[in-house]
Amino acid sequence: MKDTARPAEPAIKARSLGLTFQTADGPVHALRDVTLTIGRGDFVSFIGPSGCGKTTFLRSVAALEHPTEGSLTVNGMAPDAARLARAFGYVFQAAGLYPWRTIAGNIRLPLEIMGFPRAEQDERVARVLGLVELGGFGTKFPWQLSGGMQQRASIARALAFDADILLMDEPFGALDEIVRDRLNEELLNLWSRTGKTICFVTHSIPEAVYLSTRIVVMSPRPGRITDVIDSPLPRERPLDIRDTPEFLAISQRVREGLRAGHSYDV
Amino acid sequence: MKAVLPVSVVIAAIVVLWYGAAVWMNAAWVRDQAARAGETPAFAQIVPQTLNQERPVLPTPHQVVSELWKGVAGQAVTSKRSLVYHGWITLSATLLGFVIGTGAGILLAIGIVHNRAMDLSVMPWAIASQTIPILAIAPMIIVVLNSVGVTGIVPKAIISAYLSFFPVVVGMVKGLRAPDAMQLDLLRTYGASQRQTFAKLRMPASVPYLFASLKVGVAAALVGAIVGELPTGAVAGLGARLLSGSYYGQTVQIWAALFAAALLAASLVALIGLAERLTLRRMGMGR
Ligand SMILES: Nc1ncnc2c1ncn2[C@@H]1O[C@H](COP(=O)(O)OP(=O)(O)OP(=O)(O)O)[C@@H](O)[C@H]1O
Ligand SMILES: [Mg+2]
DSSP: OHHHHOTTSOSEEEEEEEEEEEETTEEEEEEEEEEEEEOTTOEEEEEOSTTSSHHHHHHHHTTSSOOSEEEEEETTBOHHHHHHTTOEEEEOSSOOOOTTSOHHHHHHHHHHHHTOOHHHHHHHHHHHHHHTTOGGGTTSOGGGSOHHHHHHHHHHHHHTTOOSEEEEESTTTTSOHHHHHHHHHHHHHHHHHHOOEEEEEESOHHHHHHHOSEEEEEETTTTEEEEEEEOOSOSOOOGGGGGSHHHHHHHHHHHHHHHHHHHHHO | OTTHHHHHHHHHHHHHHHHHHHHHHHHHHHHHHHHHTTOOOOHHHHHHHHSSOSSOSSOOHHHHHHHHHHHHHSSOTTSTTOHHHHHHHHHHHHHHHHHHHHHHHHHHHHHHHHOHHHHHHHHHHHHHHHHSOHHHHHHHHHHHHHHTTOOTHHHHHHHHHHHHHHHHHHHHHHHHTOSOHHHHHHHHHTTOOHHHHIIIIIHHHHHHHHHHHHHHHHHHHHHHHHHHHTTTTOSSSHHHHHHHHHHTTOHHHHHHHHHHHHHHHHHHHHHHHHHHHHHHHHTTOOO
């Protein structure tokens, strides 16, 4: 229903978005003048130094924060309405699975809250477990799984109710490099199979370049966008694409964008 | 199994110290008696006479154990001299008070967590209530309730509830607030209602805290029931045994009642511990 109504709408549209936190030490400009359009099916990475407002932007999209200036629409709706229309799933840095629920029970959680019928819940849980390659693990408890598997389960939980936007805030930040590479590959795979729009926050340049169709480079105080890079890489990306000249060239541009933001800072 | 040796060593040490203290404290009476008869007994003569006195200052372990045994197994359970009879009187008031206190504690905690006004207004009173010495307030509760015709188990249970609700409130408030900001945000992205957040997140997250509070609460409830038996000069219950023991200088009876109360408390705490293990294992949190 949400897809057919406004097929031409971009997934996320921010116009001169600003967000100022009033704190005891005076106002903090977490975001200023952020203008960005994210199309359907895009994989967009947000990269930038700590405190540049990446999390704040994602939380605004999810209606967890409310911008103080500008406009923001999600699937053509205000973020609050988009939440009710189940437009997005949020994946946090920590898996945050409930220790008292099995993996299947955890994935069922949003479905229970949204009131899906029981039979459909079972069917969806089985489907997304397969999607993140956790087929046989539904009856296990979180502590019986490795950190990487737990994070996959949390992605499955965000996928379960068919949101077409996935908001991921450093989802693999706490994992080691090898597991991270695996999950990056799987995430690309999942993205190409499902056609979701993904907003992905990271601190890693290779991760951002490897995954994204667009890379948004940000800088802090006030948090703003310094560069938006459209990736020329093909959608199909084996891990060794990271050694190609194109890949290195984009990495270089991201690095320069980050450096520019920093020099502005001092 | 490895704990058996250290535990037995500690128990043995306590028993030895206890005997030593009993000999030392009860010797005065033996010397008095001897002095009256114009004798000065040697230490070796004193010792045997300190171990089985009828009204010792400090009863020896075997006296207490045999009094306990007589009280538990030596009488019909309906007899006024049976510790099972008195124990049951106290236990029933304890359990009733514990249930009331726990229920009230949980309800208060739910209110405190969900309502800022309650958070600010109830907690200070709850804390203040526990700073009043229970020995001061227990007689008032008993007398006031008696004067309006409420007697028997209920006044004692109310004192039990008064003592046991507090650890439950404190523990449950902490438990219901245990979920961190991220977990609460996650539920917000699902558009969960406050009721759903409570049922799916806050309540299950508080279960380990609840059990910790229940263990403290049940012991406090038992103390409450015993204290509630003292001011009226009650005729039944472990508190009454303590009281009549002290009227008549029956130290052995006092100590037997004390041990009966301690054993009762230990069993109640152990039972809750068992329920805790079973529940947490069922919830997948027992490891
Ligand atoms: N709730 C809040 N109240 C006050 N200030 C806040 C709040 N949340 C974030 N900020 C401030 O807003 C700015 C942007 O924070 P944000 O968390 O979006 O940064 P980030 O880019 O996600 O950083 P990191 O890479 O460390 O996660 C920071 O200066 C931060 O201190
Ligand atoms: Mg962040």
